[in-house]
Amino acid sequence: MKSICRTHEHLSRRALLKGALRTAGGAALMNWGGLFHSDAMANEVKKSNKRCILIWLNGGCSQFETFDMKVGRPTGGVFREISTNVPGTRVCELMPRISQRMDKLTVIRSMRTSQIDHPGGIYLMHTGWSRTADTRFPEIGAIVAKYCGDAESDLPNFVKISSVGDAGSGILGPQYQPFKLNRDGALPPFSISPLSAEHEARRHGLRDFVERQYAARHRADPVRMHREAYDRARRLNNVRHVFKLDAEWEKYRDKYGDSKIGRRMMIAARLVEAGVAFVEVGQSGYDTHADNFEGHKSLVPPMEHAWAALLDDLDERGLLDDTLVVWMGEIGRTPKINNRSGRDHYVRSWTTALAGGGVKGGLVYGASDKDGIDVKEDRVTEGDFFATIYTALGIDPETENYSGVRPIPLAQFGHKVVRDILA
Amino acid sequence: MNIKAPIHQWQLSFEGEWPTSVAFLGDERRLAAGNRSGQIYVWELPENPPQPQAAGGKNSKNDRPPDFPPVRRLDGHTNGITHLRTTPDGRTLVSSSLDHTVRVWDVDAPATGEAEVVLDGKQRENQARRTSGRKRDEILNAPGTRVETVAATHVLEGHGGWVYGLDISADGKRLISGDDQCLSIVWDLASLEPVSSWHGYDRVWVRSVALAPDGKTAFTCEYAGRRSSFDVPAAQARLWNADDGTLKMDLLKIWTPDVNDRNRTDSYQYWQKWRKLLKRGLVCAAFSPDGTMLAVGQGGETDTGKVHLVDVDSGKILRTVSGHRYGVCDVKFSADGKYLLSSGRDTTVRICRVSDGEQVAVLGASRGGQFKDWVHAIAISPDQNTVAAADIAGMVHVWQWESSG
């Protein structure tokens, strides 16, 4: 099966060649990438067998209530710190389980990024780029799906469970669009076909004909996206059993903690085990402009319980060495506590964390000053952060995809890979 | 309580972390206030303050009510104070804290040490801004206040988390404390032994507690911060038998009679119903002096936080009174049960008539931008003529009514 190109891809290739001629003549040409699913091309893309789970803390988790404690300072707040299984490192008392797994984590306390509002920050920390009107940058999930995912698999390679971000697959093309599960991690409605396989195939044959006729003359992006998405939706039917995880949840409920975030993380672990390249798990509510301490008190314990279980689970199943677990939100929170007992948005100095394949564990990289106002050493920008993640996953951050005729690297220009945290 | 013509008698500097709690110690001139880093100070105010001011208006520099330094500091807590309560005889002070403990203080205990403290740092900086050199140094480095320091007589352990709720029954015999791991304990104040306790779902907080005047009935509100993060029971507002910790009345159930019991789950639908009554949790509670009513305040942040007056016998809400923009912080009844005082996130103390819910007075006024500073706690002096309020902007206000006949 692998060596047979499908008809519509031949057309696209022809279109690309035509486009190349056009380009020479000076006309503007939009396509979404010069790489198709064909043998020759696939060999050019070095596929890595790594996986990635992104834990997304929507709203902006406070670094002062998790990894970068400033107890006793005016910016410190009411939480105290506890020691961890890494000598000299302390974390917030809200994270007792993670404190005993710090040997698996690399915490970056010196993040300095550029987008302080939610939409800007969400886009930035999903794609590694600031939003512009003319280039549709792909999300990290689409990138991992493309460079690490098995394109032959019927499983979608980019799955999102209750998370945000609308950048999608951008210039990488519709086959890397995210597949979104329900908030409880279940398949969305209408996922299962009521037809027999034979009937479905018959119907599909006719539809395929109609689409090919249409595509022969209508080459615009949305049309192509529509077709590709249909194809993937169809193939989903073959793997629906992978998403039936109710029984599994009963077994693992205590391990992950009786919480929604726990359930989602367990599902992420199982999907990664089944071969999905990238799963994003979201938890909302961190935008604590008011009642910051109560807010984090209610969000962090279930999250850290689930996160600790995720690391254990992956480790026990031998998956942790090949799976990178990324923990971040879109922004950090202000050192100053406002008059609503809250913290506002802050991106001058904040914290993210990585664990698993490709990164060293037991490391705290970078530091903020005594009040958490500025980065004191080893600043990491969004470009650096993403470049490092890609490198950890075996993807060259300078790999280019095309937006029209412009080559766009995966990570921002001027990035530097933080080698010190790579294993 | 003659609430006409309140006078803003004192504005006591208590800068640093937010003042969160206040209580009178036996008479209207002695009060204690605690803040969010765990400090508790005691003031002994003179009878005649230098220059009384009219209450209600904004305090410009010129007509700021007089300040007075504290005389003692109660040491021991390592994290914020959530509540201060005194026994009716005014001799014992009890404090609850985020450091998981409840401490009992003898108000007249001899001092064990001394310290110099500066409680008006920001004001000094403001003053010093217009000066320089030696004058500036003089202001900034002026000596602070000398205070005695005292330790607690007892530290009550037993809670594993923030002690969110604290109350003493009006007869002075019992104490109740509730923490953020859903444990409530009723203590006998004389022996400091637990009388009863009850436990709920770990991740739910006991957001407020109150004891009836005779100490036999307790109120708790259980509330978990975020619904969507974990599968928890819905919020609760309940009355308990303090003697043995058994459930006496499920108030939320009475307040939502049209909900089928099967549907009292953590579902979104039920949440839509109970959040109208509880908003972000009932964060403060007080029984009326005659024990027939319970006042519970809706916490923030929310549009407007109000206070429900509940009939203790039937459990029904008699009326809903007051209203603080963004949420209520504290509620207290006057000793004659006629008035309800509430403070909230709009920098005011509102006084409402219990009989019909009409607001009869407002103490304080909003300051700030879109969001106002909070009045975190209030206390009423035993003689009912003085009200103290902890203002998060770093001060304790004291208002006095003109003495009635």
Add this chain to the structure above:
Amino acid sequence: MRGASSGKVADMNRPWQLVLSALVVACAAPAVVGDGRLRDVIDRAVEDAWKANNVMPAALSTDSEFVRRIYLDLIGVIPTYDEVVVFLDDADPDKREKLIARLLDHPRYGVHQSDVWDMIYFGRNPPGYGTRYRDGFKNWLRDQFNDNVPYHVWARAILKAEGNTVEHGPPMFFVQYKNAPEDATVAVTRKFLGIQLQCARCHDHPFDAWSQRDFYGMAAFLVRLRVVDVGKKGKLKAYAIGEKNSGEVLFTGPVQQDGVGKQGQPVKPKFLKGALLVEPRLPEDFKEPRDFPSGRMPPKPRFSRKDRLADWITSPENPYFARAVANRIWAQFMGKGIVHPVDNLSPANPPSHPELLDALTQALIEHEFDLKWFIGEIVNSRAYQLSAVGSGSKEAKPKWYQRARYRPLSAEELFESWMIASGFDKVLERSGKARSPIEATGVGGDRFQVRGIEWERLLQSFGRPNDGVGNFQGGLHEHLYLNNGPIRQMISDRPGSLHESLAKSEASWEERVERLFLQVLSRRPTSAEIEEFVAFLSAGDDPRGRLHDAVWTLMTCSEFRFNH
């Protein structure tokens, strides 16, 4: 304005015009009106840009392309089989212009435009309590369009928010922003003026000219608004917008510096980049009642800031107002706005065809915001009527308008069009469950309450087909609905449905395939398509099932999904 004193007040607010117009590049004002028709101006401008940018345009659209496109764009539903055949077979050289005129007068024109503008004003999940059931607003808006009320008149009605949300409609806009004058300010400036002020809420804007004081000066117009519950009208809760006589916006400086104890400074209302609002002073002994009691319409204030704001925004002299709506409506039909995105008319975001935008703006003002005229001119232009095929560009919305754009159908359009395509509307009629004319043209919930088709599910899958900036993102979820969802029920066995009539028909397969294509895709099939479909349908086994598949295929394919 009533009364001498208020007239004086209004006059004193005029100087802002001079300030504002200084900011706007003086309109070159090409000879728009007078001799030239706007459609010709459009075509010339678009052609000039092609030449300047070396772009090859597509050819003119075929009649099939055109008829489907114009029905969807003007009345939000595909043409019926009869309508298609009549149009395709009409030999009148002016048939396109005449069809456009007919559709602009169609009762569904208002329904569709109401859907489009409801999305602009409310989106799918508007904030605020009570904003979910917007029948009052949407019906009112439909009538504004059908009666061709000038845009500045009904826009002003929305901003003045008089009446209640059920019997009148307009107040619903502000109900979204209860107790949130800052959010209301961001929404009003964005949707009516195409300006993005949200950054200026917390700090001075990094590159545009807006400062925090500008923001709060505008918010001051809306800080006195209150949402008042005026009781139930029929089944729905009704709200009205009350305005107090006092109340100020307090400003404490950049958010980064917010802390306790800060005294906020009141900010007086000030027109954006213009003059301060002159207000009469309240009498000394004036006592503001604490709240507007519910159950009653709130009294009008002595002086309404909101009304002054409404007048200023909707004035033809406001340089943003006409420009923003001209650009927005252009984008609605042409794909990309001349300024893109359409709610960001910023100097950092220059127009692709500056003179054309000026001309459109000018023309709209000169025609007193007559939208039917304006839309008519756009869709009568050749630029609009180009084919979607050809020119080599793959963008959904070509920048130089060298090709028609691809637009995904909205959930409402899909629903209505599926009803027509499958003949399900006729099925309902015959079984006595037809939607009444009111239901069918009402814009409220009743319209979509058809048994078996769960509107909420449809909304979940198709409610938001684009990403944050208008790019089509339809993912797997759409296809799960299409493949496995209630479409099957619409392809009914019951009398009236297309499926049923084709099954019962005695005509040849070729004729039936032609009927199928005309009813669903509004065009005749190619010979290749005829061949393939006839072979498929006459295969011998499961003829009804195969017919069902054929209808399904055309209803769910890409050609149906988009307007092109």
